[in-house]
Amino acid sequence: MLRSPTGCGTPVATADRTVGADKFVTEAGATYAGLHLIADFWGASALDNVEAIGTAIRKAAHAAGATILHLHVHPFGDEQGVSGVAVLAESHMSVHTWPERGYVAFDAFLCGGTDASAALRELERHFHPTSKQVQVLRRGTDPATGKSA
16 A cells, blocks of 8 residues: 555654654654655556546545645647646646557655555546556655665
8 A cells, every 4th residue: 555644734643654744754664755656557548638637637636635736737639648747735746648559657746644545546547547557666765874864
């Protein structure tokens, strides 16, 4: 599960996780800034509709508990792809589509108080991929020391 506590604006503590005032998460002995979700969807649908892509980003951000500060979605023409980016209070989300290949590239960096798995579920509901590959990175940890920035 990709879960971090909800409510990025308010530090949230659970038995195994704390979120500081700076929004860094401490969990299982590790401290990090947030999760960076990278998802590739294949066999996806609704890839050339600018309004639908904007709605998908809005719903994914809302499901994650994130706040959209600015959203821009750009179509590249009839039956061509769409690119979109949302600047979030909690970081960012972006999407790029290739309808001719049935492919979507999605990227989201979300601070500790958001729920990356909820964003992913919402995107899957929208795009209906036949297959997917998902990578999750913990951001804000120095690889040399294992400590947070």
